[in-house]
Amino acid sequence: xFRLLLALAALGVAAQMPAPSNVRAARFPxxxxxxxxxxxxxxxxxxxxxxxxxxxxxxxxxxxFAMTKDEAGVWSVTVGPAAPGFHYYWLLVDGVPVNDPAxxxxxxxxxxxxxIEIPDPDGAxxxxxxxxxxxxxxxxxxxxxxxxxxxxxxxTPAAYRTRRDTRFPVLYLQHxxxxxxTSWTNQGRANWILDNLLAANRAVPMLVVMDQGYGTRPxxxxxRGNEDFGAVMIEDLVPExxxxxxxxxxxxxxxxxxxxxxxxxALSIGLAHPGIFRWIGSFSGAGxxxxxxxxxxxxxxxxxxxxxxxxxxxxxxxxxxxALYPASKSMHEKLDAQKIPHVWLDxxxxxxxxxxxxxxxxxxxxxxxx
Amino acid sequence: xFRLLLALAALGVAAQMPAPSNVRAARFPxxxxxxxxxxxxxxxxxxxxxxxxxxxxxxxxxxxFAMTKDEAGVWSVTVGPAAPGFHYYWLLVDGVPVNDPAxxxxxxxxxxxxxIEIPDPDGAxxxxxxxxxxxxxxxxxxxxxxxxxxxxxxxTPAAYRTRRDTRFPVLYLQHxxxxxxTSWTNQGRANWILDNLLAANRAVPMLVVMDQGYGTRPxxxxxRGNEDFGAVMIEDLVPExxxxxxxxxxxxxxxxxxxxxxxxxALSIGLAHPGIFRWIGSFSGAGxxxxxxxxxxxxxxxxxxxxxxxxxxxxxxxxxxxALYPASKSMHEKLDAQKIPHVWLDxxxxxxxxxxxxxxxxxxxxxxxx
Numbered sequence: 224x225f226r227l228l229l230a231l232a233a234l235g236v237a238a239q240m241p242a243p244s245n246v247r248a249a250r251f252p253x254x255x256x257x258x259x260x261x262x263x264x265x266x267x268x269x270x271x272x273x274x275x276x277x278x279x280x281x282x283x284x285x286x287x288f289a290m291t292k293d294e295a296g297v298w299s300v301t302v303g304p305a306a307p308g309f310h311y312y313w314l315l316v317d318g319v320p321v322n323d324p325a326x327x328x329x330x331x332x333x334x335x336x337x338x339i340e341i342p343d344p345d346g347a348x349x350x351x352x353x354x355x356x357x358x359x360x361x362x363x364x365x366x367x368x369x370x371x372x373x374x375x376x377x378x379t380p381a382a383y384r385t386r387r388d389t390r391f392p393v394l395y396l397q398h399x400x401x402x403x404x405t406s407w408t409n410q411g412r413a414n415w416i417l418d419n420l421l422a423a424n425r426a427v428p429m430l431v432v433m434d435q436g437y438g439t440r441p442x443x444x445x446x447r448g449n450e451d452f453g454a455v456m457i458e459d460l461v462p463e464x465x466x467x468x469x470x471x472x473x474x475x476x477x478x479x480x481x482x483x484x485x486x487x488x489a490l491s492i493g494l495a496h497p498g499i500f501r502w503i504g505s506f507s508g509a510g511x512x513x514x515x516x517x518x519x520x521x522x523x524x525x526x527x528x529x530x531x532x533x534x535x536x537x538x539x540x541x542x543x544x545x546a547l548y549p550a551s552k553s554m555h556e557k558l559d560a561q562k563i564p565h566v567w568l569d570x571x572x573x574x575x576x577x578x579x580x581x582x583x584x585x586x587x588x589x590x591x592x593x
Numbered sequence: 594x595f596r597l598l599l600a601l602a603a604l605g606v607a608a609q610m611p612a613p614s615n616v617r618a619a620r621f622p623x624x625x626x627x628x629x630x631x632x633x634x635x636x637x638x639x640x641x642x643x644x645x646x647x648x649x650x651x652x653x654x655x656x657x658f659a660m661t662k663d664e665a666g667v668w669s670v671t672v673g674p675a676a677p678g679f680h681y682y683w684l685l686v687d688g689v690p691v692n693d694p695a696x697x698x699x700x701x702x703x704x705x706x707x708x709i710e711i712p713d714p715d716g717a718x719x720x721x722x723x724x725x726x727x728x729x730x731x732x733x734x735x736x737x738x739x740x741x742x743x744x745x746x747x748x749t750p751a752a753y754r755t756r757r758d759t760r761f762p763v764l765y766l767q768h769x770x771x772x773x774x775t776s777w778t779n780q781g782r783a784n785w786i787l788d789n790l791l792a793a794n795r796a797v798p799m800l801v802v803m804d805q806g807y808g809t810r811p812x813x814x815x816x817r818g819n820e821d822f823g824a825v826m827i828e829d830l831v832p833e834x835x836x837x838x839x840x841x842x843x844x845x846x847x848x849x850x851x852x853x854x855x856x857x858x859a860l861s862i863g864l865a866h867p868g869i870f871r872w873i874g875s876f877s878g879a880g881x882x883x884x885x886x887x888x889x890x891x892x893x894x895x896x897x898x899x900x901x902x903x904x905x906x907x908x909x910x911x912x913x914x915x916a917l918y919p920a921s922k923s924m925h926e927k928l929d930a931q932k933i934p935h936v937w938l939d940x941x942x943x944x945x946x947x948x949x950x951x952x953x954x955x956x957x958x959x960x961x962x963x
Contacts, residue, residue: 246704247773247807248818268688270640314691318638321684321691328698328705334616335698335705351733351742358747361729361778363721372721377728384837387757403617408731437617448618467754 242326244309244340249325251299258341259303262288262314262323267296270317274300277311277332281575282341287315307343308577309410311336329410333401338410347419349412349580354422355381359414362467366459368451369438375460376404377468378414378431380421390469392476392591393430395456395500396583397485400509404435410576416583427591429478430468434460436485449484453492461499475535478590480504482579483547486511494520497533502590504538506582507574511541511550516557527562536589537565540582542572612696614679614710619695621669628711629673632658632684634693637666639686644670647681647702651945652711657685677713678947679780681706699780703771708780717789719782719950724792725751729784732837736829738821739808745830746774747838748784748801750791760839762846762961763800765826765870766953767855770879774805780946786953797961799848802834806855819854823862831869845905848960850874852949853917856881864890867903872960874908876952877944881911881920886927897932906959907935910952912942 239253239261251263260283262274273287280286283305290298311331313320322328328335343349360377383391396413398406407413413431420426437448438455445451465472479493479500480486486508493503505511516524524530537558541551555567568585572578609623609631621633630653632644643657650656653675660668681701683690692698698705713719730747753761766783768776777783783801790796807818808825815821835842849863849870850856856878863873875881886894894900907928911921925937938955942948 246700247805248703264689266689270687272689316689316691317640317687319634319636319642319686319691320694321686321689322694322698322705324690324692324704328692330616333618334694335692353735356733359731361731361784363726363784365723414731414733435617 242339243342244327244338245325246327251325252323252339254341255303257303258305258307259301260305260339260341261299261301262290263297263299264290264314264323264325265295265297266316269298271315272298272317273315274302275313275315275320277313277336281312281573282306282308282310282577283312283339305341306577307341307346308575308580309338309340310575311338313337330403330405331401331410343577348584349416349419351415352419352422354418356418357381357383357414357421359408364459364463366438366455368440368454368459370441373435373438373455373459374404375432375434375464376408377464378408378417378433379468380417380428380430382421382428383430383469390471391428391430392471392478393432393464393468394478394480394502394587394590395432395434395460397436397479397481397488398433399481399483399485404433407431407433411580411583413583416580417587420584420587426588429587429591430464430470432460432464436481436488449488452488453495456492457496457499474499474501476591478502478504478536480506480538480586481508482506482582483574484509490520494523494534501534502536503534504536504582504586505540506579506586507541507545507547508539508551509547511539511547511554514550514554514557516561524558524561524563530563537563538568538586538589539565540568540570540578540585542570542574542578544572545574545578547574612709613712614697614708615695616697621695622693622709624711625673627673628675628677629671630675630709630711631669631671632660632693633667633669634660634684634695635665635667636686639668641685641687642668643685644672645683645685645690647683647706651682651943652676652678652680652947653682653709656682675711676947677711677716678945678950679708679710680945681708683707700773700775701771701780713947718954719786719789721785722789722792724788726788727751727753727784727791729778734829734833736808736825738810738824738828740811743805743808743825743829744774745802745804745834746778747834748778748787748803749838750787750798750800752791752798753800753839760841761798761800762841762848763802763834763838764848764850764872764957764960765802765804765830767806767849767851767858768803769851769853769855774803777801777803781950781953783953786950787957790954790957796958799957799961800834800838800840802830804830806851806858819858822858823865826862827866827869844869844871846961848872848874848906850876850908850956851878852876852952853944854879860890864893864904871904872906873904874906874952874956875910876949876956877911877915877917878909878921879917881909881917881924884920884924884927886931894928894931894933900933907933908938908956908959909935910938910940910948910955912940912944912948914942915944915948917944
C-alpha cells in the first residue's frame, strides 16, 4: 500500500490512503504522501470535535486540532506533516477525551487509546516481510505473589517450531507506564523486528517474554500498582517460562530490558539479580533520574571489576528530544567515568515507540553472543 | 473476586465490585451482587451522557440510559439487573457513540467497542481455573488469495506442549459479522472453555484456529468484504495450519464451526468441502435464513444416505430470544423430515456471546470421537 503511494507520489498524483492502523474498511484517517493526515468522524449532535495527540503533543504535532463540521454532520481536520511511525491520539468530543472509532486501539495512558501508524520510509525493519514468522503466544499463568491470573505475551522464533530439540535464550522485555503486556507487539512490532533480524542472521534466535509491569501482593495499598512486579518476575514469571518453554535456563541466556518505567524496572530488577539476568537494557529509562553512581542500585557500580564479572551487557539509550535525555546522558557519562562497560545509543527522537522500535533493533543483535 | 462478593451478599452486605472487564485500576463500572451496574465517567464539558447497550438492547436492558452529572462533572447511572455474561455497550457523549475509557475494548460492530463482563454464577465452564492452560498463538501468515498478511489466533491445548510427538485434530472456529479473529478468545473465552473441558476429560485434545472471516481478492468490489473468505480458508489457512502445527491433516480430524455470519460460513464452506471438513457446527447461524432443503448448499441434503457417508456431525443451535430462532428451528425440522442426522440445541438466550460460549461447550465434546 505504501509502495503504491510512493509510486503515485513519483507521478505527481496527490495520493492518500487509509492509515494501516484503521479498523477494517474504515476510509479515515487518511495519510497523504507528504504525511499530512486527515481525520474524520460523523457526529452531527456534537458542538465541537478536535483531534488531540497523545499527551497533547507528539509526532502528530501540538494539539488540540479543531475539526470543522460539514452540512452532513461530518467533522474533519487535516494535520501534519506527521512524523513517521506510531502515535497515540484521541478525539475531544465537546471537550471529552474519547477514542476514534475508525482506528485500532492500543493499551496506553492506562486505557485503550486510539493510535495511528504513519508509514515510515525507514520502517522496513519492523514491517511484516516475506520471511519466516515466529509466533506470539498469549500465555496465561497464575501468580503466587499476587494470587491472580496474569497474561504474558511470549514470542517464539520460527526456529522454535522447526528445531524441536533446541533450547533458546530468553529476553524479558517490558513496556512503559500506563501500557501493558500487549504494547511491545501491538505498538512496538517486537515480533516483526525479531523476525526480520533473524531472517537476516543478525541476531541469535531467542524467545521474547513480555509481561505486564504491574503487580501487587493482596492487600497492598501501593499507589503505583507495580510495587511487587519484581517479585512476580523472579518468583513467578521466570520459573513459569523455564517450566513451559524450551529455554536455556541460565543467567548467561537471560536478558532483561524495558522502556521508560520498564527501563527503570530492568535496571532495578536486573542489576539486583546477576544470578538470573546478565544482559540488561534500559530504553529511555526512568531509572536514569537522580542517578548517583556510588549508591545507585545498592552500589552495583561501585566496583567496575566486579561488575564486569557479573554482567555481560549494560545498554542505555535515549532520544535527544526526550525529557529524560539529560539524565540519561549524565548516567552514561558517570558510568564512563567509573569505567563501567556499557553501550550508549544517542539518537534523535522523542519519548515514543519510534525510538523504542529502534532501540530493540540495536539491542537484540548484541544479546547472547559469546 | 466474585466469590468474595457472593460471601458478602450472604452476610447481607450491599457489596459491589469493579467489573472484571475494567482496565487496570478503574473503579467503575461497578457490579452489585444483584447484577445492577453503575457506570461512571468524568466529562465536565459534556451536555449529556448516556449508556447505550450494544445495538440498543441486550443483556444490559433497553437503552439509552441517561446519566446524571454531579457538581464535579462526573456522570453516572445505575442500570439492571443485567443478565450474566458479556455485553457490548458504548457511551453517547452529546449524542456521539464513543467507548468508555474505563472498560476493555473488544472488536465488534466493526470497531473496537466497550464490553462489560457481568459475573455469571453458572460461568465456571469459561473461567480461568487452576487447570493446565493451553496457549493462544497470534499467528501471522501471508494469503495468496488476498495478497495480504493475515492474523489467525491458534489455540493449542496444554497437551501440545507436553506430548511433543503427538498430532492433534483441528477445529476452525469463526466469529460473527463485524467481529474479528480475536473475538472467540476475548469475548468468547474459547481457550478457557477448552482448557476446562480438557482438564475434565470431556473433550479430545484439539487445536482451535480462529481466523478473520473476511477476505477479498485484490480489486474485488464486493460490498461485504467476505466474498473470498472461503478461498482463503481452503487455499491458504488450512494448508498453513497443517504446515505449521502438529495436526492430523485429514477430513476426519477437521471441524468447522462459527457463530452468526460465521455459522453461515461454516455451512457454506464446510458442506461444500467434505474432503476437508467432516464435522460442522452453526451457532445461531445466518445460514438458516430462506433454507430450502432440496436446493440449499448445492443439494447437499438431497440424499441422506450420501450425507451420512460424507459428514460425521452437523450441529445447529440457536437461542429462543434470537431473531434467527424461527428460521433455525425450521431448518432443524426440515433436516429431521429429510432424515439428515444432526444435533439441534434449543435453549433460552439472545443473539449474544452468552449463548455462543454455551454452544462451544456443547459442541466441542462431540468432536473427533470414533
